[in-house]
Amino acid sequence: MREYQKYLAQINALQCVGSRPFAMPVSACMDPFSKRRIALFDMNKDHNVVTEEEWVAWFHAAFDEDPQDLDVLKRRLSNAIRFDTKVLDAESRVGRMLDDLMRVLEQDHQEWVLHQEGKIVVEIMTKAIKPEALKTAVQKQLQLQRNKGLKSDVFRYVKWLRQFSAGFQLYVGLDEVMAPAPQTGASKTDSLKSGRGKPDGADKNRGKPDAADKSRGRPDGRQGSRSQPLPA
Structure with a gap:
């Protein structure tokens, strides 16, 4: 019915003084199978005896919808x-x-x-x-x-x-708010894991023996003291 109303509005727009364009009736725009079914079950009539006003009223009934949930x-x-x-x-x-x-x-x-x-x-x-x-x-x-x-x-x-x-x-503009920049702490952690950016203390102690190495080979475990000879 919406398509027919659109068609009818276009036809009526061409109407002027002294001329009236011809508009196809509603029954002529219907599918023959649907027309016979509607006339038989909805109107209890033969489709050949249904008038144009009855077809229009049947289509307009579709606009009377109950409120939905x-x-x-x-x-x-x-x-x-x-x-x-x-x-x-x-x-x-x-x-x-x-x-x-x-x-x-x-x-x-x-x-x-x-x-x-x-x-x-x-x-x-x-x-x-x-x-x-x-x-x-x-x-x-x-x-x-x-x-x-x-x-x-x-x-x-x-x-x-x-x-x-x-x-x-x-x-203001309609651009979305930009995402915050990643924290610098995460990059520092990654660099430390990969061996980059080590603190200076790690390089200074490189190559120096530790306490265990200094006391290696000394039974008393003393560090930095020399054994004195026994008196005769």
Whole structure:
């Protein structure tokens, strides 16, 4: 039905004074097998006797969807909404996020969430913001008393977010915070293990005999003393 509405809008755009383009009826745009099945089981009629108004009413009934479970809808929105930082323009990034939002809502005609559960939609959109620096700045702004009304009004929030993200990009930028440099202690430890960067004391003692070598061959274990001859 969406495709037919798109086709009908294109045909009506060509209408002018004195000329009216011909539009194909709904029944002529349907698959013959589906048309016979729908007429037989849904309308209990032969497909040849179903009028154009009945076909239009049958298709319009698909737009009357019952509200879905809110938790399920929240998961679908969280998985679909993305804040693409590859798009350079701030308003275009917000617009791309709104496209993802509306595709999920219009798929099952759940637009009522925008008007009745605006606070939930604002929370989901805020969590999807990237980079983390921009998301943190937005969360801090929403905590202010003057911005309290933005938490429950999706349309005001979107208008404010476009302006705020554009200013953030202009004065701060959207690059992610650079990772901290590695600590120098780790490099020193590696150099010591590999034999490089040894302290000076290790080189000074190189080649000198230790205490065990000095006392080697002396039964009393004394160091630096010579044996005196016995008196006659």
